[in-house]
Amino acid sequence: MSLFLNIIKVVAIVIVALFALTFTVYFFNLDMKLTAAIYPWLNKQYDKVKRDQHL
Amino acid sequence: MAKEVGADRLGDFYKEGSLVRKRREWRGLADTMYDYSRWLKIMMTLGKFVMKPRNVKAMFRYRWMANYLAVPMMVDRHTQGLRGEYLRICHEEQDLVIDDVAKLLDSLFRGDRRIGNDKKFSDKVVLVDENEMTAVMMGFPTLKCLSRETPSTYVSVLLNQYAACHYIDVAQEFGLAGDVCPMPEAEAGVSIDDDAPVLGACAIQCNTTCDGSLLGNGVISQRLEKEDGIPVFQLAAPLRHREDDVQEYAAQEIRNAIAFIEKHTGVKWDWKAYFECAKRVNYATECRQEWLEMNRTPYPQVFGSNLALYTETNYMAICGRVAAFEKADRKITKLARQAYAKKKMAAKEYRHRAIVWGVQSHYYMDFLVWLLNCWGIVPLTDMLSMVSTKKLVTEDTPENREQAIYDMAWLTENMIMRNRTHGGYKVLLDELWEFVEMFNADMVILWEHMSCKALDGMHGLFEEKAREKGIPLVWVSHDLFDPRIISRQGVRDQINSFMHTVFNEEPIDPSLEVLPDEKSW
Numbered sequence: 001m002s003l004f005l006n007i008i009k010v011v012a013i014v015i016v017a018l019f020a021l022t023f024t025v026y027f028f029n030l031d032m033k034l035t036a037a038i039y040p041w042l043n044k045q046y047d048k049v050k051r052d053q054h055l
Numbered sequence: 056m057a058k059e060v061g062a063d064r065l066g067d068f069y070k071e072g073s074l075v076r077k078r079r080e081w082r083g084l085a086d087t088m089y090d091y092s093r094w095l096k097i098m099m100t101l102g103k104f105v106m107k108p109r110n111v112k113a114m115f116r117y118r119w120m121a122n123y124l125a126v127p128m129m130v131d132r133h134t135q136g137l138r139g140e141y142l143r144i145c146h147e148e149q150d151l152v153i154d155d156v157a158k159l160l161d162s163l164f165r166g167d168r169r170i171g172n173d174k175k176f177s178d179k180v181v182l183v184d185e186n187e188m189t190a191v192m193m194g195f196p197t198l199k200c201l202s203r204e205t206p207s208t209y210v211s212v213l214l215n216q217y218a219a220c221h222y223i224d225v226a227q228e229f230g231l232a233g234d235v236c237p238m239p240e241a242e243a244g245v246s247i248d249d250d251a252p253v254l255g256a257c258a259i260q261c262n263t264t265c266d267g268s269l270l271g272n273g274v275i276s277q278r279l280e281k282e283d284g285i286p287v288f289q290l291a292a293p294l295r296h297r298e299d300d301v302q303e304y305a306a307q308e309i310r311n312a313i314a315f316i317e318k319h320t321g322v323k324w325d326w327k328a329y330f331e332c333a334k335r336v337n338y339a340t341e342c343r344q345e346w347l348e349m350n351r352t353p354y355p356q357v358f359g360s361n362l363a364l365y366t367e368t369n370y371m372a373i374c375g376r377v378a379a380f381e382k383a384d385r386k387i388t389k390l391a392r393q394a395y396a397k398k399k400m401a402a403k404e405y406r407h408r409a410i411v412w413g414v415q416s417h418y419y420m421d422f423l424v425w426l427l428n429c430w431g432i433v434p435l436t437d438m439l440s441m442v443s444t445k446k447l448v449t450e451d452t453p454e455n456r457e458q459a460i461y462d463m464a465w466l467t468e469n470m471i472m473r474n475r476t477h478g479g480y481k482v483l484l485d486e487l488w489e490f491v492e493m494f495n496a497d498m499v500i501l502w503e504h505m506s507c508k509a510l511d512g513m514h515g516l517f518e519e520k521a522r523e524k525g526i527p528l529v530w531v532s533h534d535l536f537d538p539r540i541i542s543r544q545g546v547r548d549q550i551n552s553f554m555h556t557v558f559n560e561e562p563i564d565p566s567l568e569v570l571p572d573e574k575s576w
């Protein structure tokens with residue numbers, strides 16, 4: 001019984017922690033802030049790609 | 056942070072010089088949790104997409120793929136200030152469109168000779184234009200109808216206002232005219248820049264709407280046919296689409312297009328599949344008509360970008376071919392009926408009822424939400440949402456098979472934008488004033504897409520008629536895909552000064568009047 005309760009407790013803690021983490025990311029727009037930091041780096045990468053530019 | 060509609064100062068979420076906003080809105084517990092759950096779903100869609108190595112490879116190969124980093128922000132822009140049913144309608148639509156675009160990208164990269172190089176899959180792909188009615192694909196359920204321009208330019212600009220600028224510049228560096236519509240110019244730029252996936256058994260291009268479109272298609276088809284060995288069919292739909300004498304020619308073009316696809320894919324037209332799609336097209340039309348009926352009353356429900364973006368996708372790009380859109384139509388209608396029965400409003404105050412006409416600024420699609428939140432202007436409907444309401448035949452009989460060819464021709468002639476910018480004086484000018492009366496509108500917002508010659512030529516005629524009818528009309532200039540010509544604030548300023556000087560009004564939310572979003576996605 002106590003093992004079962006411990007499992008429930010661990011699952012509940014994991015769910016609450018995951019919720020707290022993802023909700024913080026969501027509410028403070030951290031996902032977009034992170035991608036905004038990646039964006040300029042990606043653009044530099046595209047400049048290095050070899051292309052056959054012509055009409 | 057407020058639960059009530061219109062209690063937040065929405066302009067305070069913006070940050071000078073930043074690509075993104077400071078934080079997301081608190082919409083009360085129920086609506087915030089709903090929005091959060093939909094954000095999680097979007098993150099899962101994106102996560103599923105990047106799990107495939109070929110999609111990651113494509114992310115580093117194609118410049119326009121970087122714009123897809125901004126997917127959640129696009130949804131945030133369109134849901135600004137929304138609560139209850141309006142928030143749910145917006146998510147139903149946007150999340151489905153995101154899912155559909157993710158599948159489109161995945162399919163493109165699977166067949167792309169540079170990325171997935173799945174030859175067997177590529178042989179089942181028919182490429183179509185971004186701005187093309189996909190009616191000729193309704194009877195080919197085993198083929199993949201894919202548009203390269205939809206993700207590379209159309210959706211990209213919805214995600215990032217500057218997405219097309221690089222490609223516009225490339226096209227002009229190679230000598231293409233700078234005064235054509237920047238949409239086909241950017242599409243041509245993608246091809247010139249060697250930045251389009253290469254795949255497909257064949258392609259169908261359409262003489263969409265304008266000179267720029269023909270120019271763009273010419274550049275793209277040259278590369279497709281001469282270098283990539285992908286044969287291209289030019290579907291030349293008549294421009295005088297309201298005239299009876301062009302319909303036989305239009306029908307013949309459809310027969311020819313179907314024969315071309317059959318020849319190059321080895322797949323035969325399937326009437327059963329066609330009539331199934333036709334039923335779904337009719338259902339989507341019924342739903343749209345019901346939404347528009349509600350918009351004629353004091354309690355409009357599906358309007359603004361909720362109406363515009365979804366109609367563009369569902370009517371033209373989907374055209375009854377994807378069952379999930381029928382389910383979304385049903386859900387949206389249910390939510391709209393629910394809100395209508397309770398006489399709900401999407402903003403705290405409705406001051407004006409507007410018809411939005413002309414070709415809207417693509418880099419500022421959420422302008423329609425801004426109109427509502429800042430000035431209390433309800434964009435009841437827009438030109439691109441006023442598409443064909445003709446019912447298609449749905450029973451498989453020999454006579455109906457012949458009629459179905461004419462139905463597909465009619466849809467192709469009446470694709471979005473083209474059904475108004477071509478076809479004569481009545482469809483562009485006269486019907487606007489009929490809609491003003493029908494929707495009981497008290498103002499007209501007329502987009503002036505400065506590179507659209509089809510519309511610019513009618514400037515004086517619109518003004519003359521507005522004066523005659525006594526309806527206030529405001530011009531809003533823009534350059535469709537290029538915010539360097541007129542910025543988002545430049546677009547807003549035209550409304551701001553009109554509202555201050557002509558209506559002598561102050562904004563409902565003053566924080567939205569001037570926004571520091573010039574650098575924003």
